[in-house]
Amino acid sequence: MTDVVRDVLRYTDFAIFAYFIALNSGYLALIVLAGLEFREHLRRMPFAGADDMFRSPLTLPVSVIVPAHNEGAGIVAAVQAMTALRYPRYEVVVVDDGSSDDTFERLRAQFDLVAVPRVVPSEIPYRSQVLSVHVARANPETLTVVRKTNGGKADALNVGINLARHPLVCMVDADSVLDPDALLSVAKPFGDDPLRVAACGGVVRIANGCKVVGGRVVDVRMPKPWLLRVQVVEYLRAFLMGRTGWSRLGGLVVISGAFGIFRRDLVVEVGGMDPDTIGEDAELVVRLHHHLRRRHADYRVIFVAEPVSWSEAPSRLRVLGRQRRRWHRGIAEILSKHRGMILNPRYGRIGLLALPYYVLFELLAPFVELAAVVLLPLGLWAGAVDVGFAWRFVLVAYGYGLLVSLVSLFIEEVSFHRYPRWSDIARGVAAALVENFGYRQVLAVWQAWGALGAWRGRKAVWGVMHREGFGGDLDSPEMVGVGRG
Amino acid sequence: MSTILLVEDDPDIRHLVAYKLHKAGLDVVGVSDGAAALRQARSRPPDLVLLDVRMPRMSGLDVCRELRAGPLRADVPIIMLTARARPQDLEQGYAAGATDYIVKPFSPRELLERVESALARVAR
Amino acid sequence: MLHLFTVVIVILAGIVAVTAAGIVAVRLVRRTRERKRAELAARSRPALLAFVADNGEEGGDELVAIPEQAWRAAEPHALALLGKLRGEAHAGLVSVFLRRGTARTALGRLRSRSPVVRARAAQVLGDLELRQAVPELCRLLTDRHAEVRVVAVRSLGRIGDPAAAWSIIAGLDRSDSIPALLASHTLAQLGAEAEVTLSAALDHPQARVRAVCLDALGLLGATGSVDRIARLLREDTSVDVRVAAATNLGKMGTRGALEPLSAAVHSSRPTLLRAAAARALGDLGSPSAVPTLVALLDDETYQVAHEAAHALRRLGPAGLDALRDTVEADRSRAEAGGAGAHAQRSTAALHAEEALALARVLHEERVGAAR
Numbered sequence: 001m002t003d004v005v006r007d008v009l010r011y012t013d014f015a016i017f018a019y020f021i022a023l024n025s026g027y028l029a030l031i032v033l034a035g036l037e038f039r040e041h042l043r044r045m046p047f048a049g050a051d052d053m054f055r056s057p058l059t060l061p062v063s064v065i066v067p068a069h070n071e072g073a074g075i076v077a078a079v080q081a082m083t084a085l086r087y088p089r090y091e092v093v094v095v096d097d098g099s100s101d102d103t104f105e106r107l108r109a110q111f112d113l114v115a116v117p118r119v120v121p122s123e124i125p126y127r128s129q130v131l132s133v134h135v136a137r138a139n140p141e142t143l144t145v146v147r148k149t150n151g152g153k154a155d156a157l158n159v160g161i162n163l164a165r166h167p168l169v170c171m172v173d174a175d176s177v178l179d180p181d182a183l184l185s186v187a188k189p190f191g192d193d194p195l196r197v198a199a200c201g202g203v204v205r206i207a208n209g210c211k212v213v214g215g216r217v218v219d220v221r222m223p224k225p226w227l228l229r230v231q232v233v234e235y236l237r238a239f240l241m242g243r244t245g246w247s248r249l250g251g252l253v254v255i256s257g258a259f260g261i262f263r264r265d266l267v268v269e270v271g272g273m274d275p276d277t278i279g280e281d282a283e284l285v286v287r288l289h290h291h292l293r294r295r296h297a298d299y300r301v302i303f304v305a306e307p308v309s310w311s312e313a314p315s316r317l318r319v320l321g322r323q324r325r326r327w328h329r330g331i332a333e334i335l336s337k338h339r340g341m342i343l344n345p346r347y348g349r350i351g352l353l354a355l356p357y358y359v360l361f362e363l364l365a366p367f368v369e370l371a372a373v374v375l376l377p378l379g380l381w382a383g384a385v386d387v388g389f390a391w392r393f394v395l396v397a398y399g400y401g402l403l404v405s406l407v408s409l410f411i412e413e414v415s416f417h418r419y420p421r422w423s424d425i426a427r428g429v430a431a432a433l434v435e436n437f438g439y440r441q442v443l444a445v446w447q448a449w450g451a452l453g454a455w456r457g458r459k460a461v462w463g464v465m466h467r468e469g470f471g472g473d474l475d476s477p478e479m480v481g482v483g484r485g
Numbered sequence: 486m487s488t489i490l491l492v493e494d495d496p497d498i499r500h501l502v503a504y505k506l507h508k509a510g511l512d513v514v515g516v517s518d519g520a521a522a523l524r525q526a527r528s529r530p531p532d533l534v535l536l537d538v539r540m541p542r543m544s545g546l547d548v549c550r551e552l553r554a555g556p557l558r559a560d561v562p563i564i565m566l567t568a569r570a571r572p573q574d575l576e577q578g579y580a581a582g583a584t585d586y587i588v589k590p591f592s593p594r595e596l597l598e599r600v601e602s603a604l605a606r607v608a609r
Numbered sequence: 610m611l612h613l614f615t616v617v618i619v620i621l622a623g624i625v626a627v628t629a630a631g632i633v634a635v636r637l638v639r640r641t642r643e644r645k646r647a648e649l650a651a652r653s654r655p656a657l658l659a660f661v662a663d664n665g666e667e668g669g670d671e672l673v674a675i676p677e678q679a680w681r682a683a684e685p686h687a688l689a690l691l692g693k694l695r696g697e698a699h700a701g702l703v704s705v706f707l708r709r710g711t712a713r714t715a716l717g718r719l720r721s722r723s724p725v726v727r728a729r730a731a732q733v734l735g736d737l738e739l740r741q742a743v744p745e746l747c748r749l750l751t752d753r754h755a756e757v758r759v760v761a762v763r764s765l766g767r768i769g770d771p772a773a774a775w776s777i778i779a780g781l782d783r784s785d786s787i788p789a790l791l792a793s794h795t796l797a798q799l800g801a802e803a804e805v806t807l808s809a810a811l812d813h814p815q816a817r818v819r820a821v822c823l824d825a826l827g828l829l830g831a832t833g834s835v836d837r838i839a840r841l842l843r844e845d846t847s848v849d850v851r852v853a854a855a856t857n858l859g860k861m862g863t864r865g866a867l868e869p870l871s872a873a874v875h876s877s878r879p880t881l882l883r884a885a886a887a888r889a890l891g892d893l894g895s896p897s898a899v900p901t902l903v904a905l906l907d908d909e910t911y912q913v914a915h916e917a918a919h920a921l922r923r924l925g926p927a928g929l930d931a932l933r934d935t936v937e938a939d940r941s942r943a944e945a946g947g948a949g950a951h952a953q954r955s956t957a958a959l960h961a962e963e964a965l966a967l968a969r970v971l972h973e974e975r976v977g978a979a980r
Contacts (some may be wrong), residue, residue: 043725046685047732047760051692055568057828058790084544088569116966119959121911138550140970192759194788214520214543392614399621406628413632417639425636429629497658497690505662592696594664 009375009384013393016372020397023361027404030245031237031411037248038305038415050184053191054088061089062187062261063164067156068094068174072101076110078174081215083143087183092143094174095160098128098150107145111136118144118163124272126158127151133163153257154273154280161264161272170261171281172309177207177217178259179307186261189302198288198299199262201255203240205418206232207310217310222424227320229431230439231313237408240305247303251354253289255301257281259309266292277337278454279330286338289350293341306416321446328450331363336454366447372397373441398436405432487604490531491515492522492548493566494540498589502535505593506600519543519551526556533604535587538567538578546581553582562603566591649682657687661694665701672705680709691736703737712739719745724754731757735764743768747776755785762787766795771802778806778822782815792821797828808834816847823850827857835861839869842886852885859889866893871901874913884912891920896927903931906957918960922968929968935961 053059064082068075075094082092096104107113118133128151136143148159161169168187172178186202209223222229239256246252260281267284270291277283285301292299314320335342335358342359344351376393379385385393409428412418419425489506493499494517503513514531516522518540526534534552538545549563557563562584567574570588578586585603587596653675660668675683691702706712711733718730719742731749734742742764749761758780765773777796780787796803808831810822819841826834835858842854855873858866870893873886887905890898898920905917921928939958 044728044756047728047756049759049763052763056790056794057569057571058794058824060790084540086539114970116970117959117962119911119915119956119963121915123911135967135970137970140967191790192788193755194790195786388611389614392611392618395618396614396621399618399625403621403625403628406625406632410628410632410635413635417636422636425632429632495693497686498693501658501662501690504658508662590693590695590699592664592694593662593698594696 006382006384009379009382012371012375013379013385013389016368016375017393017397019368020372021400023365024397024400024404026357026361027237027242028407030249031241031404031407032245033248034241034244034305035411035414037244038411041305042415048188050181050188053188054086054184056088059088060168060187060190061091061166062087062168062170062183063160063166063264064090064092064170064172064183065157065160065164066092066094066172066174067097067153067160068099068103069097069150069153069156070099070101070103071174072099072103072106074175075103076106077215078176079107079111079143081178082172083139084180084215085178085183086180087187089166090170090183091141091165093160093163094143094145095156096145096147097153097156098148104145104147108134111143111145112138113145114140116140120159121162123268124158124161126155126162126272127275128155128159130159152275154275154277157280158272158275161267164264167264168261169264169267171257171259173258173311175312176204176258177212177215177310179309180216181307182259182309183261185307186259186304189300189304190261190263193300196298196300197263198266198292198297198301199255199260199285200302200304201243201252201285202259202261203243203303203305203308204235204256204258204311205240205308206235206313208313208315210310212310220418220420222419222421222427223315225315226431226434227317227439228313228315229427230435231320233405233409233428233431233435235313236412237405241408241411243303244305246354247301249349249353250300251349251357252301252303253286253350253354253358254282255285255303258311260285262288277330277333278326279334282330283334283337286334286341286350286355289347290338290341293347293350317442321442324443324446325450325453328363328366328447329454330450331358332451332454335359335363363451366444366451369440369444370448373444401436401440402432405435486510486512487532488512488514488529489600490522490525490534492517492519492535492540492545493537494518495537498537498566501593502596505597509597509601511600519545519548522548523551523556526552530556530558531561532607533561533600534563535600536563536565536583538565538569538574546577549578549581549583560607562607564599564603646682649679650686653679653683654686657683657690660705661690661698661702664697665699665704666697669701669705669708673708684711688733688736703739706737712737712742716742716745719749724752724757727752728754728757728760731760731764735760735767738768740768740770743770743773747773750776750780750787755787758787759791762791762795766798769798769800771799771806774799774803774806778810778813778818781818781821782813786817789817789821790824793824793828796822796825801829801831804829804831804833807831808837811837811841816845816850819845819847819850820853823853823857827853827860830861832861832863835863835865839866842869842873848879848882851879851882855882855885855889859892862893864895867895867897871898874901874905874917876908880910880912883908883910884916887913887916887920889920891916891923891928894924896924899924899927899931902928903935906935906960907955909956914956914960915963918964919967921961922964929965932961932965932968936965 066082079092079094094107113134114137115132115134120130128149131147131149134145144163146159146163157171168190170183182202186200189197189200206228207217208228209221210217211219222232243252243254266288270287273280274283314323335355341347341351342355376390380387380390406429409432489511491499491502491513499515503515506513514525516525520543536545536549545565552563563582564585564587565578565583566587566589568589570586575586585599587599656668656671660672687702691699694702715730715733718726721727731746734746746761746765750758752758762777765777774796777792781792796807807822807826811819813819823838838854838858842851842858845851855870858870870886870890874883887902890902902917902921905913908914921932936958939955
């Protein structure tokens with residue numbers, strides 16, 4: 001073992017350490033920003049005017065688009081809940097993307113659907129074939145169900161957007177459970193700042209363990225399995241806090257496909273969802289930024305932290321792995337597709353701040369994490385670093401991560417406090433600790449795998465895309481925002 | 486004594502209306518959602534239903550349809566409480582089987598008058 | 610170096626412990642405060658409900674006599690009740706607030722340095738529908754903070770004093786304008802007396818102002834302004850304004866609107882305007898619009914043809930007949946061509962079929978209800 005190798009190892013270990021500190025400081029900054037945002041939001045609740053918006057005859061109508069592929073089990077409850085939201089005027093458009101189960105039959109039986117020969121416009125190109133369009137007999141103008149040949153989620157959304165009749169389109173997963181005021185809150189920014197707001201994302205929380213009655217979450221609880229508890233903490237940190245922080249900075253580049261609302265004209269203008277990208281929801285937002293910045297438009301992309309949409313998170317390791325591989329593959333693909341924006345001052349905060357952050361602290365994070373797992377023991381073995389440094393390194397890096405998670409829990413407790421039980425707090429804190437032993441490392445393997453998949457498969461991917469469809473019980477692919485703690 | 490079934494998810498309005506009607510000598514059963522309303526109407530058929538249009542889970546229109554389809558006699562008045570009274574909203578309500586409308590915000594006195602006159606019409 | 614690390618670890622551990630304890634402390638404090646508040650509010654709640662249910666005739670003195678702390682707990686609830694009530698009950702509750710000095714305090718707070726306090730005060734004055742507050746609220750329309758301006762506009766709408774119309778219009782004519790839809794709704798809430806002002810503002814140089822006033826006139830059903838609106842539909846330089854003019858002419862449903870709307874669907878006009886005018890012709894409800902709309906059914910832009918078909922459906926029997934004729938004509942054309950039932954259908958027929966199908970569904974619903 002030469003001294004050179006030893007030196008290289010030592011400096012690499014130091015660099016990794018510095019990276020961890022920078023990464024967690026970034027998270028902490030976003031979370032503190034989120035805390036400030038929540039504080040302002042809550043102080044404004046008494047005069048936010050949600051009731052006035054509900055009563056106004058001019059409130060912008062919304063088309064809620066629900067792509068569904070083999071969702072027979074839950075589709076009726078989901079659509080029932082979605083047609084009973086508190087919003088003055090909206091329609092629900094369910095797009096049955098070539099289901100092979102009884103998704104459509106169940107809808108037909110429940111809502112007494114009748115076929116109508118709709119002329120389907122093609123403002124946005126789509127690849128599949130629309131088989132038939134149906135409306136509910138009792139409410140023909142509020143519920144539409146489209147049957148089409150299978151073409152993947154993005155394609156289903158494109159058909160839905162074509163058929164949407166209202167100026168705002170809200171994309172919702174068929175397994176999402178929405179709070180009654182969810183649509184009102186997420187559409188509100190469009191009324192308050194009509195000239196600027198282009199898109200608005202709603203927060204997604206984990207439904208596992210919660211009591212759901214009639215398509216509504218009525219009792220919020222921590223799920224039992226640790227794999228899910230860890231994800232609850234992760235979602236709070238990444239989705240709730242991370243995205244709120246980015247929204248405040250004016251650099252939000254991810255809106256979850258599980259619950260996001262857009263100006264229809266802008267979506268049409270940029271050509272709709274890209275069926276060749278895995279993370280089509282995030283890709284749309286980045287493309288909107290790309291387009292609007294180039295046009296020098298004064299616009300905003302906003303994140304709303306409450307109320308919320310609840311999604312089922314994967315409870316099995318294998319499914320979770322597949323989900324995270326897809327998410328990270330999505331990040332890699334999007335960043336690669338829009339690489340011209342990165343560090344380009346023309347794209348303002350998106351180009352100079354948000355996207356470089358995603359490259360450095362999202363895309364590369366799993367590789368650094370894995371490098372640490374390998375190189376630190378190696379450095380120890382080679383005598384490049386001593387034991388005293390090694391354990392302190394681990395304690396500081398992971399301790400800082402733990403602190404970031406705890407601060408998230410603290411801000412959640414101060415602002416929304418959705419988990420009413422004392423035991424849930426204890427479990428949340430424990431999950432923030434447990435996460436460091438195994439979960440993070442396994443996650444990093446999946447993520448690295450996903451990113452490598454994107455790079456390896458790029459040439460093939462760009463031409464004929466191997467489509468993974470809806471991926472069974474996975475929810476939509478998306479970026480975690482603030483990945484690990 | 487006439488029995489009124491009051492279906493309203495807003496506890497303020499529920500308490501207020503229940504108090505007002507009770508004081509006028511009517512028997513009021515208040516429930517907060519559609520499912521409970523249907524159960525109640527089956528176990529103890531009311532003489533009049535006051536029904537909020539916008540409720541979580543099951544909308545007032547759906548409750549109205551189900552009441553008309555099953556447990557309620559055809560001549561039992563259903564008065565809808567609604568925040569929006571555009572012609573098409575009202576039409577939807579009548580199509581679902583409502584007999585009258587009270588627009589929110591409402592006056593408690595007017596509400597009582599409407600309830601009493603609806604009951605009187607049935608009695609005749 | 611190692612020593613520094615140790616110090617950092619100790620500090621980290623300390624912060625972690627403090628944060629964890631903080632979570633518990635925050636919850637304890639909040640729960641205690643909430644319980645206290647709820648207890649206080651519960652005490653005055655029955656009195657409040659009884660007072661309101663009795664049309665505010667008796668019990669007012671008791672409410673005024675409630676100690677300040679207990680009232681503060683009950684106040685959000687009482688303010689929420691205000692929004693749900695009309696008539697004597699509403700007036701009675703407002704008088705309780707006035708006697709307690711709520712309005713005076715709120716008027717003072719309109720000049721607070723905190724935007725949140727200003728906005729809250731404006732909201733309260735709107736809840737109370739206090740006319741005296743109108744000049745102060747109008748002043749707030751030029752507030753530095755957008756959120757304060759928004760609350761002020763909403764409150765002016767609640768109060769409904771037509772004197773506020775000009776201030777609201779002026780609030781639209783600035784780079785950081787008040788939201789258009791909110792402004793339209795508010796201006797309409799000011800009532801028919803505001804019509805003169807709105808009509809005059811149709812000559813305003815700022816397009817946004819004209820569009821907002823058009824929407825407000827449409828909500829008011831201001832048929833007296835039809836000629837002026839028709840002029841904007843014909844001549845305005847902004848497409849948005851012309852679209853708004855078309856839409857609102859449709860809402861008014863007067864015969865005078867027929868001619869300008871029919872002219873606005875001409876193929877030389879922008880698509881958005883043509884679609885809006887076609888839709889408005891359906892809203893207007895005049896069978897004389899049928900030939901104009903039929904001619905649009907095979908328009909090459911989807912929106913125009915779609916709106917025309919559904920406008921015909923909404924026109925009732927005359928429109929439905931025209932739709933049926935279109936489908937029939939297409940069928941006989943296909944048969945004459947000998948191509949059989951599967952020949953290429955015309956766009957017009959496809960749109961007509963769609964509208965007819967929806968008409969059938971809607972009609973069935975009505976038949977079902979009549980049964």
